[in-house]
Structures are given as structure tokens and as C-alpha cells.
Amino acid sequence: MQVQQTREFGTPDVFEAAEVALPEPGPGQIRVRQIASSVNPVDTKLRAAGPAIAPALPAVLGCDVAGEVDAVGDNVRRFVPGDAVYGCAAGLVGRGGAYGEYVVVDAELMAAKPANLGWRETAALPLVTITAWEALVDRARVVPGDHVLIHGGTGGVGHIAIQIAKAQGARVATTVSSADKAAIARRCGADETIHYREESVEDYVERLTGGRGFDVVFDATGGSDLAKSFAAVRVNGQVVTIVSQYSADLTPMHTKSLTLHAVFMLTAMLHGVNPAHHAEILTKAGGLVAAGQLMPLLDERRFNLGDVGAAHAHLEAGAALGKIVIDIADEARNA
CATH class of the missing domain: 3.40.50.720 (NAD(P)-binding Rossmann-like Domain)
Known part of the structure; x- marks a missing residue:
């Protein structure tokens, strides 16, 4: 699969395209075919400084996941292949990142995608x-x-x-x-x-x-x-x-x-403290979306997977108004 990875921590130009092996889900995990992701300030901080919570180099970053379940590991009951899901479940130490065509994540962190929301808007919401x-x-x-x-x-x-x-x-x-x-x-x-x-x-x-x-x-x-x-x-x-x-x-x-x-919402991933609560929050958020009470504001600039570095630079320049989305699959690129 194709990913955007970094072999060192630093400025936005450290990202490079790479082809890596398709990851297999372990017990309690699902593999998601990524349709879109987003850029958050914590993603830029992980890229710039590589603190203790960053993935090991070469690293694939990106916390927000939005896509379709491609495969499930043992003991997964909530999802089956083909389910549309979203969550903040990637891009930290010991976890693959969302800036790639596929990502393996813990199923308990994920929720069903809001049915009446597009993929780009869905990717902007989790974190x-x-x-x-x-x-x-x-x-x-x-x-x-x-x-x-x-x-x-x-x-x-x-x-x-x-x-x-x-x-x-x-x-x-x-x-x-x-x-x-x-x-x-x-x-x-x-x-x-x-x-x-x-x-x-x-x-x-x-x-x-x-x-x-x-x-x-x-x-x-x-x-x-x-x-x-x-x-x-x-x-x-x-x-x-x-x-x-x-x-x-x-x-x-x-x-x-x-x-x-x-409040540091990544605590659930870092320390394993009640991670299922994040899925509960996103499920309730889906209810607010359905009721017309919640809708993300998206920055007008469009970025593809190969533009991750430019997307990070755009956020760090203070030029963004709304969430910056990374279009990964055709469902997002053509929206």
C-alpha cells in the first residue's frame, strides 16, 4: 500500500511517498481502507519534534481515521468488512498512522460513520x-x-x-x-x-x-x-x-x-483508559449530526495523500479556516 511517511522529525518537507506491506489486523483490531483523514495541531507537533508519544521512525502519522472496514481480527463483533467507520485511533507510538491507503486500528476506538455526512466532513470530526x-x-x-x-x-x-x-x-x-x-x-x-x-x-x-x-x-x-x-x-x-x-x-x-x-484526548490511546468511551462519544456525535446540531467547518483548500507536507505547512502558517482534510480515496477526492 501507499503511505506518506517520515524518516526524521522536522519541517513539513520530511514527508515522502513509500510503499509498505499491507498490515494485518490482530485480535480486537480492524483494517480500514482509508478514504480521508485530517490534520490536527498534534499531528504537526509529532512531526516537528517527535516526542515520546510519536511512532517509531520511519513513521506514518495522522490520528483521524475515516473509511471502510477491509478486514477484521479475532474477537471483533461490532464491525464486518464493508462497514463505514470513523475514529481517532492512529498515529501514535505503537500504532500505524492514517496518512496511508490502509490502517489497522483497535475496533473499540471506532464508531459507525454518520449516515448523512460526507467522507470529508466525517474525517474532520474525530479528534x-x-x-x-x-x-x-x-x-x-x-x-x-x-x-x-x-x-x-x-x-x-x-x-x-x-x-x-x-x-x-x-x-x-x-x-x-x-x-x-x-x-x-x-x-x-x-x-x-x-x-x-x-x-x-x-x-x-x-x-x-x-x-x-x-x-x-x-x-x-x-x-x-x-x-x-x-x-x-x-x-x-x-x-x-x-x-x-x-x-x-x-x-x-x-x-x-x-x-x-x-484535557488531553489522546490519553485513552496512550494509557488504555476506557478507550471505548471515545466510540461512545462519536456515536452520540453522529446523533447530533443527524439532528442538524453538528457540522464541521472545512478549510477551502484541497489536499491529496501526496500533499500531506503542504497540508501541515498550511496549518502551521495559520492560513487555515476550518479543518484541513486529506483526500485519500476517490470517494473523497471526487466529492
């Missing part, structure tokens, strides 16, 4: 949807009436988080950097938008909450937004972050009696 779900539903337990602030509402995770929070019955505010992005955030369901370059935290907290603060703040961007999150949340409120690999002053947590959640 970002699981991340947003774990943050807002599993950790913060957002309920109807909660006032939720999402930093980075047009990002890959952020635009999905808006939709999940709305599906939970929340009132949603989000930060944006332009009028165009504010319009996109509102199309995703945001009730309120904040031009963070033009309005201070104190001002928008006063304007939108009467100075009380938000019930839940979701930091999907990192950096200084964690401090802004502490400033924006109410007393006894909750902050969830997905980017916390830096030092931060936690004093405001103490003075406001806050709860801080750190």
Missing part, C-alpha cells in the same frame, strides 16, 4: 469532537442555562465546542479576531462574539454577564488565554484547557475557588 466533548460534557458537565465562554471559537476544536455547548442547552460566547470570524462563529451557533483585540476581559465580562463571570470557560487556544479564563469565570466556576504545557500563575484559582480541568 476535535472527542476533545470538545470531554471538555464540556465529561468534565465541565455543561447543563441547560449555563453561560459558556469558548476561547478560539473558529478554531478546529473551538467551532465544534460551540455546537456541542449549544446542544447541551448552554448560552455560548466566543472570542474571535475579525468580523468574518464572528460571522462564522454565529453560524456555528454562538450567541455572543467578543473581538478580543478590541475589548478587555473586564469589559466583556461586564457587558455579557453583568460582572458575574461565566459559569464555564473553555480555553481551546492556550498561552495567555488561561489567565484570561481565570479572570472571566465566575466564583466557584470551571475552567477547561486543552493547552497547558507551560507555567501559569494559579493564584486566581485559589481566590475564586475555581476548578481547573486539563
Whole structure:
């Protein structure tokens, strides 16, 4: 089969085409004929730095899987060849990556593809949807009436988080950097938008909450937004972050009696902690898709399997608006 692999970690031009043996599924695994995948920030970080969680070199990267079951291993009961599936199940240490024509994955991480969603949209969903779900539903337990602030509402995770929070019955505010992005955030369901370059935290907290603060703040961007999150949340409120690999002053947590959640959705794959829950999340997400409550935003640029390096460069340049999809098979390339 054809793959895009790297023999060293570094810049996006490290990817090269290669032909490798077709992998065989082991017990509890399925082989998926890949139709599409996507590019996430974690994929670029694995390619650039090769941390301990990266596959061994030569490495095939790519976490998001979307395709048809081609073969099943022993003890697999949920899927049969021909089933359309999706999941975040590849591209880490000890696992093949999704940037290839086939990939072997653990069946328990996978869910049935949403019937009314195209392959390109399906490939865009797994990692970002699981991340947003774990943050807002599993950790913060957002309920109807909660006032939720999402930093980075047009990002890959952020635009999905808006939709999940709305599906939970929340009132949603989000930060944006332009009028165009504010319009996109509102199309995703945001009730309120904040031009963070033009309005201070104190001002928008006063304007939108009467100075009380938000019930839940979701930091999907990192950096200084964690401090802004502490400033924006109410007393006894909750902050969830997905980017916390830096030092931060936690004093405001103490003075406001806050709860801080750190979410890294790859933990289930890395440590084997309740991986089946990811399939449960994606199954529920499929229900939201069917109900018209969830739809990914796709970047307008198109990339094929041979363009993985260019797709990574596009994401790292900050030029993408929406998820970057890799079209692998004809079902995606011709969509």
C-alpha cells in the first residue's frame, strides 16, 4: 500500500511517498481502507519534534481515521468488512498512522460513520469532537442555562465546542479576531462574539454577564488565554484547557475557588483508559449530526495523500479556516 511517511522529525518537507506491506489486523483490531483523514495541531507537533508519544521512525502519522472496514481480527463483533467507520485511533507510538491507503486500528476506538455526512466532513470530526466533548460534557458537565465562554471559537476544536455547548442547552460566547470570524462563529451557533483585540476581559465580562463571570470557560487556544479564563469565570466556576504545557500563575484559582480541568484526548490511546468511551462519544456525535446540531467547518483548500507536507505547512502558517482534510480515496477526492 501507499503511505506518506517520515524518516526524521522536522519541517513539513520530511514527508515522502513509500510503499509498505499491507498490515494485518490482530485480535480486537480492524483494517480500514482509508478514504480521508485530517490534520490536527498534534499531528504537526509529532512531526516537528517527535516526542515520546510519536511512532517509531520511519513513521506514518495522522490520528483521524475515516473509511471502510477491509478486514477484521479475532474477537471483533461490532464491525464486518464493508462497514463505514470513523475514529481517532492512529498515529501514535505503537500504532500505524492514517496518512496511508490502509490502517489497522483497535475496533473499540471506532464508531459507525454518520449516515448523512460526507467522507470529508466525517474525517474532520474525530479528534476535535472527542476533545470538545470531554471538555464540556465529561468534565465541565455543561447543563441547560449555563453561560459558556469558548476561547478560539473558529478554531478546529473551538467551532465544534460551540455546537456541542449549544446542544447541551448552554448560552455560548466566543472570542474571535475579525468580523468574518464572528460571522462564522454565529453560524456555528454562538450567541455572543467578543473581538478580543478590541475589548478587555473586564469589559466583556461586564457587558455579557453583568460582572458575574461565566459559569464555564473553555480555553481551546492556550498561552495567555488561561489567565484570561481565570479572570472571566465566575466564583466557584470551571475552567477547561486543552493547552497547558507551560507555567501559569494559579493564584486566581485559589481566590475564586475555581476548578481547573486539563484535557488531553489522546490519553485513552496512550494509557488504555476506557478507550471505548471515545466510540461512545462519536456515536452520540453522529446523533447530533443527524439532528442538524453538528457540522464541521472545512478549510477551502484541497489536499491529496501526496500533499500531506503542504497540508501541515498550511496549518502551521495559520492560513487555515476550518479543518484541513486529506483526500485519500476517490470517494473523497471526487466529492
